[in-house]
Amino acid sequence: MTSTLLPGNIVYGGPVTEREAQDYRSLGQYILDKYKSFGEQSVLVDAVNGVEYSASFMHKSIVRLAYILQKLGVKQNDVIGLSSENSVNFALAMFAGFAVGATVAPLNVTYSDREVDHAINLSKPKIIFASKITIDRVAKAASKNKFVKGIISFGGSSKKFKNIYALNELMDNDKFKTQPDFLSPVANKEQDVTLIVCSSGTTGLPKGVQLTQMNLLATLDSQIQPTQIPMEEVTLLTVIPWFHAFGCLTLITTACRGARLVYLPKFEENLFLAAIEKYRVMMAFMVPPLMVFLAKHPIVDKYDLSSLMVLLCGAAPLSRETEDQIKERIGVPFIRQGYGLSESTLSVLVQNDEFCKPGSVGVLKVGIYAKVIDPDTGKLLGAKERGELCFKGDGIMKGYIGDTNSTQTAIKDGWLHTGDIGYYDEEFEFFIVDRIKELIKYKGYQVPPAEIEALLLTNEKIKDAAVIGKPDEEAGELPLAFVVKQANVQLTENEVIQFVNDNASPAKRLRGGVIFVDEIPKNPSGKILRRILRDMLKKPKSKL
Numbered sequence: 001m002t003s004t005l006l007p008g009n010i011v012y013g014g015p016v017t018e019r020e021a022q023d024y025r026s027l028g029q030y031i032l033d034k035y036k037s038f039g040e041q042s043v044l045v046d047a048v049n050g051v052e053y054s055a056s057f058m059h060k061s062i063v064r065l066a067y068i069l070q071k072l073g074v075k076q077n078d079v080i081g082l083s084s085e086n087s088v089n090f091a092l093a094m095f096a097g098f099a100v101g102a103t104v105a106p107l108n109v110t111y112s113d114r115e116v117d118h119a120i121n122l123s124k125p126k127i128i129f130a131s132k133i134t135i136d137r138v139a140k141a142a143s144k145n146k147f148v149k150g151i152i153s154f155g156g157s158s159k160k161f162k163n164i165y166a167l168n169e170l171m172d173n174d175k176f177k178t179q180p181d182f183l184s185p186v187a188n189k190e191q192d193v194t195l196i197v198c199s200s201g202t203t204g205l206p207k208g209v210q211l212t213q214m215n216l217l218a219t220l221d222s223q224i225q226p227t228q229i230p231m232e233e234v235t236l237l238t239v240i241p242w243f244h245a246f247g248c249l250t251l252i253t254t255a256c257r258g259a260r261l262v263y264l265p266k267f268e269e270n271l272f273l274a275a276i277e278k279y280r281v282m283m284a285f286m287v288p289p290l291m292v293f294l295a296k297h298p299i300v301d302k303y304d305l306s307s308l309m310v311l312l313c314g315a316a317p318l319s320r321e322t323e324d325q326i327k328e329r330i331g332v333p334f335i336r337q338g339y340g341l342s343e344s345t346l347s348v349l350v351q352n353d354e355f356c357k358p359g360s361v362g363v364l365k366v367g368i369y370a371k372v373i374d375p376d377t378g379k380l381l382g383a384k385e386r387g388e389l390c391f392k393g394d395g396i397m398k399g400y401i402g403d404t405n406s407t408q409t410a411i412k413d414g415w416l417h418t419g420d421i422g423y424y425d426e427e428f429e430f431f432i433v434d435r436i437k438e439l440i441k442y443k444g445y446q447v448p449p450a451e452i453e454a455l456l457l458t459n460e461k462i463k464d465a466a467v468i469g470k471p472d473e474e475a476g477e478l479p480l481a482f483v484v485k486q487a488n489v490q491l492t493e494n495e496v497i498q499f500v501n502d503n504a505s506p507a508k509r510l511r512g513g514v515i516f517v518d519e520i521p522k523n524p525s526g527k528i529l530r531r532i533l534r535d536m537l538k539k540p541k542s543k544l
């Protein structure tokens with residue numbers, strides 16, 4: 001399927017022809033019915049302890065937990081918080097929340113006390129699920145906010161909040177064991193918010209992105225088109241956190257497709273590679289730092305990764321060099337980069353067999369419209385012209401919770417303005433350049449840090465790198481690199497500067513210098529936290 005150009009330089013990914021999820025009464029009902037139909041098939045695998053969960057186990061447990069939530073007073077459109085690393089309980093809690101027609105609000109497990117407080121004040125959950133590692137922070141935040149009536153613990157406890165229930169005790173209680181099935185309330189699909197995901201907070205405080213029942217159901221339908229990547233009965237691996245849009249949406253889509261999803265609660269080098277080998281993983285969800293790990297880390301050679309057929313990568317820029325290195329090193333036949341935002345439910349662009357030029361993020365998914373505009377004038381641009389990417393389609397969020405101003409800036413006439421600069425070529429294949437906010441302004445040139453980072457990563461002595469603009473009175477900003485050296489190598493600032501001089505256009509030279517660091521700060525979905533690097537620059541040199 002190729003995209004078409006509509007009048008006014010609008011690119012269209014083509015119609016959604018398959019309809020299935022949209023005809024259900026709710027997302028919760030769809031997931032329940034899907035799990036029921038998959039019977040004893042294994043659908044989730046905990047790669048840490050090797051426990052496998054069947055679809056019928058998931059169905060039975062979701063039904064029971066849905067009754068429990070109702071007994072605890074959770075009603076349709078009430079909000080349920082969910083603060084946990086990837087675990088079977090995360091999936092059960094989310095799907096049971098969907099079943100009762102509640103709005104599920106996953107919370108980042110790395111949030112500090114202050115950030116948990118910020119996030120729950122956006123979504124105002126009545127009940128919060130918390131795991132052992134988050135319960136103390138959740139309890140503290142709950143005690144300060146009257147709207148939280150109870151916490152359901154996956155393990156562990158806290159003295160900071162009175163009303164804590166243990167999930168296993170609730171589930172074992174005979175009162176809740178009676179019913180074989182659960183009927184989800186009929187949703188008002190266009191209006192009811194089923195998920196509130198927090199944006200990553202890369203450019204500021206995280207925003208509460210409200211996704212409706214229809215956003216999710218329509219996205220699920222777009223995923224079952226014959227042109228999309230098939231996932232039925234495929235073994236997939238994920239370590240992307242489920243509290244993040246990318247992780248959360250891929251958990252939901254794989255659940256509805258009867259895939260076997262092997263998950264890790266956090267990234268651990270050996271465990272990640274061992275899981276691919278042990279479970280003969282065919283597809284893995286990836287973010288660029290994981291791709292760089294596969295491309296560069298010495299221990300990768302110790303594992304049999306021959307089962308890997310597809311790597312699905314998104315969330316941050318992936319360089320064509322890293323892509324090539326992986327193909328050469330482990331011979332993965334397909335690398336499929338995608339591009340999406342919390343605000344777009346899942347990816348809006350993805351590569352396929354036909355459109356997979358190195359460095360591209362692929363073509364529009366079915367049902368999605370795109371346009372590229374001049375960020376200053378708003379003028380519509382054509383092929384090969386760089387500008388702000390805007391998208392329209394069924395997956396575009398309802399809005400940011402409690403923030404009409406930001407919603408109106410982000411969505412105009414139904415078009416989501418992404419804040420990302422990119423372009424499409426003559427075949428309507430898209431390329432991301434960088435975020436508008438992160439472009440370095442050197443003497444009137446716009447320098448995308450992602451391009452310099454990609455170049456630096458091609459250097460064998462460099463393990464990781466990040467580039468920011470260093471404020472400069474004369475030039476505006478000067479490109480400056482933070483560099484992590486590979487173990488046991490000699491590398492000087494001058495060598496790095498020379499390397500860029502030899503391989504990039506003059507505006508990209510590292511005129512701001514090079515700072516060697518032990519690690520590049522990144523958030524759990526693999527995005528470089530440039531604001532932390534900027535703060536480091538402001539501090540006196542001795543503290544670096």
Ligand SMILES: Nc1ncnc2c1ncn2[C@@H]1O[C@H](COP(=O)(O)OP(=O)(O)OP(=O)(O)O)[C@@H](O)[C@H]1O
Nearest residue numbers: 199200201202203315316317338339340341342432
């Ligand atoms: N394949 C990709 N290549 C480059 N950038 C990508 C890709 N996929 C996603 N992104 C980036 O991720 C962004 C969406 O991420 P997300 O919704 O998680 O939050 P965020 O934009 O990082 O944070 P915030 O909006 O809170 O500042 C996109 O706007 C884009 O900048």
Ligand SMILES: O=C(O)[C@H]1CSC(c2nc3ccc(O)cc3s2)=N1
Nearest residue numbers: 245246313314315338340341342347
């Ligand atoms: O649709 C797919 O097949 C995969 C390929 S990569 C991808 C992504 N989805 C999101 C959703 C949110 C976000 O911030 C980034 C991505 S990349 N989806």
Ligand SMILES: [Mg+2]
Nearest residue numbers: 199200203341
């Ligand atoms: Mg954003």
